[in-house]
Amino acid sequence: MASFRILTLNQISAHGLHRFPAARYTVGKSVDRPDAILVRSHDMHAMAIPASVRAIGRAGAGTNNIPIAALSARGVPVFNAPGANANAVKELVLTALLIGARNVVPALRYVEGLDPEAADLEARIEEGKKQFAGVELPGRTLGIIGLGAIGGLVADIAIKLGMKAIGFDPEITVDAAWRLPSSVRKAHSIDEVMKHADFVTLHVPLLPVTRHLIDARRLALARPGTVLLNFSRDAIVDDAAVVAALGAGRLRYYLTDFPGPALIGQPNVVALPHLGASTAEAEDNSAVMVVDQVREFLEHGTIANSVNFPNVEMERESPHRVAIANANVPNMLGQISSAMAKAGLNIHNMVNRSRGEMAYTLVDVESPVGDAVVRAIAGIGGVLSVRAIPAA
Numbered sequence: 001m002a003s004f005r006i007l008t009l010n011q012i013s014a015h016g017l018h019r020f021p022a023a024r025y026t027v028g029k030s031v032d033r034p035d036a037i038l039v040r041s042h043d044m045h046a047m048a049i050p051a052s053v054r055a056i057g058r059a060g061a062g063t064n065n066i067p068i069a070a071l072s073a074r075g076v077p078v079f080n081a082p083g084a085n086a087n088a089v090k091e092l093v094l095t096a097l098l099i100g101a102r103n104v105v106p107a108l109r110y111v112e113g114l115d116p117e118a119a120d121l122e123a124r125i126e127e128g129k130k131q132f133a134g135v136e137l138p139g140r141t142l143g144i145i146g147l148g149a150i151g152g153l154v155a156d157i158a159i160k161l162g163m164k165a166i167g168f169d170p171e172i173t174v175d176a177a178w179r180l181p182s183s184v185r186k187a188h189s190i191d192e193v194m195k196h197a198d199f200v201t202l203h204v205p206l207l208p209v210t211r212h213l214i215d216a217r218r219l220a221l222a223r224p225g226t227v228l229l230n231f232s233r234d235a236i237v238d239d240a241a242v243v244a245a246l247g248a249g250r251l252r253y254y255l256t257d258f259p260g261p262a263l264i265g266q267p268n269v270v271a272l273p274h275l276g277a278s279t280a281e282a283e284d285n286s287a288v289m290v291v292d293q294v295r296e297f298l299e300h301g302t303i304a305n306s307v308n309f310p311n312v313e314m315e316r317e318s319p320h321r322v323a324i325a326n327a328n329v330p331n332m333l334g335q336i337s338s339a340m341a342k343a344g345l346n347i348h349n350m351v352n353r354s355r356g357e358m359a360y361t362l363v364d365v366e367s368p369v370g371d372a373v374v375r376a377i378a379g380i381g382g383v384l385s386v387r388a389i390p391a392a
């Protein structure tokens, strides 16, 4: 029975690590010759990654601490846990929505400024509350820009609270579209969302095209008194334009997880210190998801949620399997199949998928795969890694 060695570079949630069966896995922070490495925020760029490594698992979403290009060149997939923190972010967005609707932050500041010894304390409380009268959510419109894992959950909870939802996502995945409540109105542009919403929330990745997605021009389209929420990334919003829109009454509040220098101290800005994914559950979910993916890869060669490899699944119909990562160039499959034929291996089933410059092939064969054929395939120009994966 094949056994595997897992090196952990950070503290990984025990909920995840417990999913490695002790009989087959050695897991720890000083494991040598690892088959896979699990990491959270440890910077791997300067690290000498051992030749034995077949996979990297990042218990979280961002992978900028991992040298992806160098690992791709070695045919090593990097897995992450997209969506594992989506509920955590959704709950903070919901908190922010309610804080904005009910003027909670200025009301708290008002109370903190009261003199507890004042004889007219009660009168001051009753008098002060008038300025903080809020609005209720049912019937109000929430605009959602980006309808992926987080945006979809936010749309769902908003509708359950009686809100109307209008969403925009030109590249929504089929799965995300399936999950989206049917009452979410489809907008054809961000401008359309800005014009029709009382609250606007952003759930897009930071990319060159989403930098300053919300700028002075788009803010000018918003209804007076709109509440803007940004729990995605700082640079998606032009902070200076937001401060100007708040001053002009175009925006009532800006609630964000990214307290940029232009925002701190602004009266109608509510900024949190990047708390979106900071829950115990999100850490557990990320670890569970990435451990399961790394196990599937080590034990069966299948790939889900890799940032540098295509998704590849193949039902296991034979105990003898070969996994090959190769450059996405012509005639690779022909060369791989003839190396197998030469070694007398009968192909039972085969799947090949590509993603950009990377291709990945799983081949189930009818007899055991010897070292000689693995070496022969490894010697084909363009092959990056080869592994025989016998069934447990």
Ligand SMILES: NC(=O)c1ccc[n+]([C@@H]2O[C@H](COP(=O)([O-])OP(=O)(O)OC[C@H]3O[C@@H](n4cnc5c(N)ncnc54)[C@H](O)[C@@H]3O)[C@@H](O)[C@H]2O)c1
Residues within 6 Å of the ligand: 061, 082, 083, 085, 086, 089, 145, 146, 147, 148, 149, 150, 151, 168, 169, 170, 171, 172, 173, 176, 203, 204, 205, 206, 209, 210, 231, 232, 233, 257, 274, 275, 276, 277, 278
């Ligand atoms: N505050 C936090 O701590 C925290 C935690 C997790 C994620 N995030 C942020 O939230 C973002 C969204 O996370 P997710 O898990 O929902 O990601 P996701 O990949 O599931 O969804 C992102 C969606 O945005 C869409 N999109 C891309 N460009 C767009 C555009 N120009 N207009 C409209 N839609 C566009 C994509 O098609 C996709 O459906 C992440 O990229 C990250 O920046 C923040």
